[in-house]
Amino acid sequence: MKKRTVKNLLIVLASLLGLAAAAFFAFLGINTHRLKTCAHESWDNGVCLTCGYVCGHDWEDGACIHCGMVCDHKWENGICSICRIPCPHQWKHGTCTVCGMVCSHEQYKNGICFACGEVCSHEWYDGVCTVCGMVCQHVQHDMDGFCTSCGEKQLHHYVNGACVCGAQPIVYTHALPHEFFDMCSEQGSVQVVNYSAPLYAAQSVTVSKKMSVYLPYGYSEDKKYNVLVMIHGASGSDGDWMDNIIDTEHGTAVCMRNLYDYMIQQRIIEPLIIVSPYTDSYVPGGGFMDTGPEQFAQEVKAIILPYIVDHYSTYAENGSLEELQAARAHFGIGGCSNGALYVERAGMAENLGVFSNFVCLSGFSYVRDVVKSLESQDLSVSYLYAGAGTADAQKDFVIDGYEYIVEHSEKLTEGENAHIEIVTGSHTWDTWAALFFNAAQLLFQSE
Ligand SMILES: [Zn+2]
Ligand SMILES: [Zn+2]
Ligand SMILES: [Zn+2]
Ligand SMILES: [Zn+2]
Ligand SMILES: [Zn+2]
Ligand SMILES: [Zn+2]
Ligand SMILES: [Zn+2]
Ligand SMILES: [Zn+2]
Structure with missing residues (x-):
């Protein structure tokens, strides 16, 4: 009983070892074969010049880490649909000169677009810009009292008889018209x-x-x-x-x-x-x-x-x-x-x-x-x-x-x-x- 059991166990172990060794060598064999056959040392457009192998590309920063190919970006909404990098936007008048994206000017700060830096062309209503929400500070006005920024009528402020804009009070020296x-x-x-x-x-x-x-x-x-x-x-x-x-x-x-x-x-x-x-x-x-x-x-x-x-x-x-x-x-x-x-x-x-x-x-x-x-x-x-x-x-x-x-x-x-x-x-x-x-x-x- 005991002897037979040991013998059987050895047979099982031997066959398992055999299978593992076969698998190991098979594995080694393929790799040694590939390495031996081509090291893909020179590429042309993602194709190995030696063996014709076509690279599957793993992109990083717009270039393939295997074949070194540089992505010929196809932009979609500011992101390359091939290599997935975001466009480094270069804005000019609200349009990116790289990817062609048009800025939606979603957020303005002090009249300047947060995203593209475009200055709001301001459409004023009641002293508030309907585009960027900026509130006009009415810093300057003309002699008729109109704000030089938003055009709203301002009050003259008379110090020593005249306003900084040069206007003087309207004076009537007889009954009002x-x-x-x-x-x-x-x-x-x-x-x-x-x-x-x-x-x-x-x-x-x-x-x-x-x-x-x-x-x-x-x-x-x-x-x-x-x-x-x-x-x-x-x-x-x-x-x-x-x-x-x-x-x-x-x-x-x-x-x-x-x-x-x-x-x-x-x-x-x-x-x-x-x-x-x-x-x-x-x-x-x-x-x-x-x-x-x-x-x-x-x-x-x-x-x-x-x-x-x-x-x-x-x-x-x-x-x-x-x-x-x-x-x-x-x-x-x-x-x-x-x-x-x-x-x-x-x-x-x-x-x-x-x-x-x-x-x-x-x-x-x-x-x-x-x-x-x-x-x-x-x-x-x-x-x-x-x-x-x-x-x-x-x-x-x-x-x-x-x-x-x-x-x-x-x-x-x-x-x-x-x-x-x-x-x-x-x-x-x-x-x-x-x-x-x-x-x-x-x-x-x-x-
Ligand atoms: Zn190759
Ligand atoms: Zn590649
Ligand atoms: Zn790309
Ligand atoms: Zn862009
Ligand atoms: Zn913008
Ligand atoms: Zn504005
Ligand atoms: Zn104003
Ligand atoms: Zn004034």
Whole structure:
């Protein structure tokens, strides 16, 4: 049993060895034969010159690692369909000069295509390129105000009376031309706001008051607006700076607010909020009482401006005095006739801390207090615009008052941050409309 088993096992082992040896030699035999027969030492176009063997090609970097043949690339979408290498693109005007691929300009950065480096030829709409998405910075504009890049109308920025482009403010020295007053297609809105204020003579008594607030067309909480407080004249009301007719000559019912609409639409001024308080109070028990410039000085700082800041989008974060002071370059106060006295008292003399733009039309007073205020505080004036009509009974008061304060204050320089203009006209809204037009372009230009 044992012997036979061993014998059988040896037979099996011997035959297995035999098979393995045969396979080994067979394998060796082929290789030695090939090596002996041809080493494929010289190739021509992938064919061995010695034995005619056709190379199966293994490509690396566009050349075959066996036969050294260089791929005669056939490009498909920027990749060689033979050797699979990507085209090393050489772009010229958005087309690759190597593979002929046309760049789809999928991603731009600062107006330059990420892939091909082509500069976008920009198709502007509303200051944004519809091709590359670039937002125009409106770096330069021509004297007509058009951006030299995107062509959008820009506002001139007048420093010392002229814009860097060379343009000067549009000035009217007589009633505004009729064509200004076709009803504007982009109309702002007017809201009447009621508020209460102390009857200052008796602080415990509260009176109800109102003001009209003009919001420009397209008013948005996402933007910030300058605020201009405009005061009516004696026996006027809050509606005067909104609805008073200014085109008396032609008899058309065109009012102040249409002038604001027009100037904003034509990009002559930036959209702004115009606030016109009614300076009279309804006194308990009946009747009206003029607030008076002294009391109004407290009211505009403590009630009106905080209300506007808290309810509309302005440059101040909130109605606190600190915020109002920080945003003073964006607050202005103006008025006509008796309203001009409010500007001088409640603006320049008492509230230089919260206002830095002033418009005094057909009225001037409190000159010593104004000078004292200007000289005693470390606060600059963005702009003071004074004016009257040639046939205006207030003309000389305005000229004298203006000249006095400019002469006595270091803070004001005619032609730089101050200007006086006497236009053809009398003590009327035609005059004030023209003066407003001239003045509004110069306000809010500092900072
Ligand atoms: Zn060969
Ligand atoms: Zn090859
Ligand atoms: Zn190739
Ligand atoms: Zn290419
Ligand atoms: Zn491109
Ligand atoms: Zn573009
Ligand atoms: Zn532009
Ligand atoms: Zn300009």
